Amino acid sequence: MELMGDHPFGRAGRATKVAGMAGGQALGWLRRRAGAVAVVLALAGVTACGTEDAVSSSDGVLAGITDAVHQVAFSPDGRMLATASSDKTARLWDTTSHEQIGQPFNHASTVESVAFSPDGSVLATAGYEGVVLWDTAGRQQIGQPIARHADGAYRVAFSPDGRVLATSGRDNTVRLWDVSSRRQTGEPLAARGGIAFSPDGRTLATLSAHDQSALLWDVAGHRQTGQALTAGQIGGSAITGLAFSRDGRMLAMTTTEGVLLWDTATQQQIGRPLTGHTDTVEAVAFSPDGRTMATTSADLTARLWDVAGRREIGQIRIGCHSKVGSAVAFSPDGRTVAASCDTTVRLWNVAGKAVTPSPQAGLSPEAPRVAILAGHTGRTVAVAFSPDGRLLATVGADNTARLWDTAGHQQIGQPITGDFSRVAFSPDSRVLAIAGGVGVVLWDVAGHRQIDRPSPQRASSVAFSPDGRALVIAADDNTVRWWDVAGRRQDGQLPYPITYVQSMAFSPDGRTLVTVGLDGFVQLWDTATRKLTGALGSGSTSVAFSPDGRTLATGGGVSGAQLWDAASQKQIGQTSTAHTGTVSSVAFSPDGHLLATVNGDKTARLWDTTSHEQIGQPIIGDFNAVAFSPDSRVLATVGADNTARLWDLTDRH
Incomplete structure (x- = not known):
């Protein structure tokens, strides 16, 4: 035949706020904080280049x-x-x-x-x-x-x-x-x-x-x-x-x-x-x-x-x-x-x-670096930092929960096996509560062994009280129960059934528990009397208290995340609706300056809690949940890629 014819980041990392904010807004942010945050994607462990080297449009x-x-x-x-x-x-x-x-x-x-x-x-x-x-x-x-x-x-x-x-x-x-x-x-x-x-x-x-x-x-x-x-x-x-x-x-x-x-x-x-x-x-x-x-x-x-x-x-x-x-x-x-x-x-x-x-x-020309924790063989669905910041817990659809060293980014011990979907650390970082189809398991973090099983019944959510004395369990029978951690016994429950609690959180003073049911209603409960004290609209899937307890953030609607005054129970703002898709997860940074959201448009975004404006460009990924480190310098994301990613948000000083 013929042709026819003729590298892992350290805590000293730095990040700047992404270009594109209005001048006054950027100046206000810089005045409030010595450095600014840019949640964008860059090479891990590689020195960021200066502005003069950036490739422009x-x-x-x-x-x-x-x-x-x-x-x-x-x-x-x-x-x-x-x-x-x-x-x-x-x-x-x-x-x-x-x-x-x-x-x-x-x-x-x-x-x-x-x-x-x-x-x-x-x-x-x-x-x-x-x-x-x-x-x-x-x-x-x-x-x-x-x-x-x-x-x-x-x-x-x-x-x-x-x-x-x-x-x-x-x-x-x-x-x-x-x-x-x-x-x-x-x-x-x-x-x-x-x-x-x-x-x-x-x-x-x-x-x-x-x-x-x-x-x-x-x-x-x-x-x-x-x-x-x-x-x-x-x-x-x-x-x-x-x-x-x-x-x-x-x-x-x-x-x-x-x-x-x-x-x-x-x-x-x-x-x-x-x-x-x-x-x-x-x-x-x-x-x-x-x-x-x-x-x-x-x-x-x-x-x-x-x-x-x-x-x-x-x-x-x-x-x-x-x-x-x-x-x-x-x-x-x-x-x-x-x-x-x-x-x-x-x-x-x-x-x-x-x-x-x-x-x-x-x-942006200078961007935060990311460490990737790989080991799960199925989608990662839940994440939590230990209060001392030394550990990260993740839960995957591969029927495992895993503990990670946040400094070395290495898995600690063997995976904890079971049909799990939620995870929470005790305030002293010693105990991990893991919930899901197998019920609720309490895990000794240091000894890497099970120490209690408060409930054998499927549970959709768990939360420790701020003093660590109680663990609240949302069970498959539509009850929300208190578990006395020291006494190892049940200690009452909410008086009314809630169909499948999707999310719940304690106020920082422990006096209020907020729950989000399958119907999307956000309800507030007095933890002493176990009585209902209020409700915040409907259509929500997630909820979080600000560190000072004055503000509640809810997600679930297509109109962004809503912010509520916890005392008056009135809406005081919401994040931008520029992005598309439901807000499925919300989390406040421990310093109170940032709100992180997981969005149906396959992004995670950061918001200024004062101006309610987005900070920088979104993080791209099909995420399930987010969590801040105790020092607010790292954001953890988990999702469809079977990993946990740690994003360096360290301010420039």
């Missing part, structure tokens, strides 16, 4: 693409970036000025893929009409398209020596072409989708044409080598992308659930899947030194991973609004990452500094 975004971007590729010298788009064009961009170079390379339909030859003189583009080769200097098409795939070409890649061109088509074949003779070599491979050459050019990785697995092929022999690499380790999820590490020893496989790493010599999976994205992971790239991996996802974020440590070290919201298209690439010098989704392509400087895209992408 004008020099960090490639403008002019009018439809979804499917792939990006840097030229070998790093001076150009190529993009493939549904707007029927491939474009070249100057990576310094971020301006388009010349006119687009036009196709008759969507351009799915782009690839530079190793010397950068040729750009290959793939689309419905096949694969087209372009002279990058003269900006002319070289010969006619390669038209050997039925229904067009999907991906294209040059071998590292430039002698072989690999193409994949929608006809479930991968074909290899001799670049100099422009002839197909060998028979088509029964493969599809993403393709990647190993660094030595001897091996080609493809997706199987028959099932959800990746295949390795001997390029010279046109034959499969070894076994199929499946994504069955994470629920048989679909494979979406492939990339070799720069030394060829690892193959990264992106899936609908996470990222798998494989040893290419043994063809064995390396460790556990890397999880963190909350939607399909669509693209992956290794840095030139092989130490870092970048991924993009349909959750509209890009993330960086420490390959050796097998942990996420940063993330950013790309700034698009659609899940269509997702691509990522490292520049040859490893200093820049290009990532895309929808019509947006962003360039970030990642050379030993914090990732610095424009504020529109969700980052």
Whole structure:
């Protein structure tokens, strides 16, 4: 056949408030506090860069693409970036000025893929009409398209020596072409989708044409080598992308659930899947030194991973609004990452500094760092700091509760097993109450053993009184009971049934208990007489007292979180309704300055409790709950990525 034709943060971390607040508002905040808070996403353990290094919206975004971007590729010298788009064009961009170079390379339909030859003189583009080769200097098409795939070409890649061109088509074949003779070599491979050459050019990785697995092929022999690499380790999820590490020893496989790493010599999976994205992971790239991996996802974020440590070290919201298209690439010098989704392509400087895209992408020039506690194998649903700040407790849908050292970010002991959904520490930090389908268990934190079981009946919520003498249990029989912790006996209950208590909290003085039932009604109870003393509207799912006991925050409605005067029981404010979705969780910082909310739009947000204005950009993630550390310097989030994340909110002094 012929071608047709011619790193973990420390407590000394610093954060600044995100740009974008009105001048007077920002000044007022700075006057009230020595530093300001920015809840945004940045690299863990990496020194944040100064404002002068930040990539602005004008020099960090490639403008002019009018439809979804499917792939990006840097030229070998790093001076150009190529993009493939549904707007029927491939474009070249100057990576310094971020301006388009010349006119687009036009196709008759969507351009799915782009690839530079190793010397950068040729750009290959793939689309419905096949694969087209372009002279990058003269900006002319070289010969006619390669038209050997039925229904067009999907991906294209040059071998590292430039002698072989690999193409994949929608006809479930991968074909290899001799670049100099422009002839197909060998028979088509029964493969599809993403393709990647190993660094030595001897091996080609493809997706199987028959099932959800990746295949390795001997390029010279046109034959499969070894076994199929499946994504069955994470629920048989679909494979979406492939990339070799720069030394060829690892193959990264992106899936609908996470990222798998494989040893290419043994063809064995390396460790556990890397999880963190909350939607399909669509693209992956290794840095030139092989130490870092970048991924993009349909959750509209890009993330960086420490390959050796097998942990996420940063993330950013790309700034698009659609899940269509997702691509990522490292520049040859490893200093820049290009990532895309929808019509947006962003360039970030990642050379030993914090990732610095424009504020529109969700980052300030100097951002708090995040530590990630990974161990749960199911969604994390509840979180609590010990009052002394040394421990964090988490509960997961994997039927475990876990304790973590907040200084070292390591799990303490073995998981506590059981069908749990709520967790609370005693005021002296010695006892952990865990509630759920198994009832309520009291756990000796130091001895790591169960010491009591106040209720064998399913419980939806638990709370210790501020003096630690009582534990209040919301049971499945619609009762709210008091448990005498020292006497190990029941000590009364509320006089009226409450159907499924979703949330409850004691006032700081212990005189009032507030409950939120399944009906959404917020009720206040005198803890001495156990009598109902008031109610605050309806439609709520969560509640929290401010540290001084004067204010209640409730969440649940689509109109933001509501703030109430606890004495008069009148609403005194609410957070902005700019975000969408129900507020499912609320928490006050112990210093009283901040309110954190978990929102149905897959964000967590911080609010100034005086002005009721949002502080900074939202934290992006499908979260279930939030909690502040006792010193108010750290925010913990838990959610769909099976982890707990600790966000550094330390003020600048």
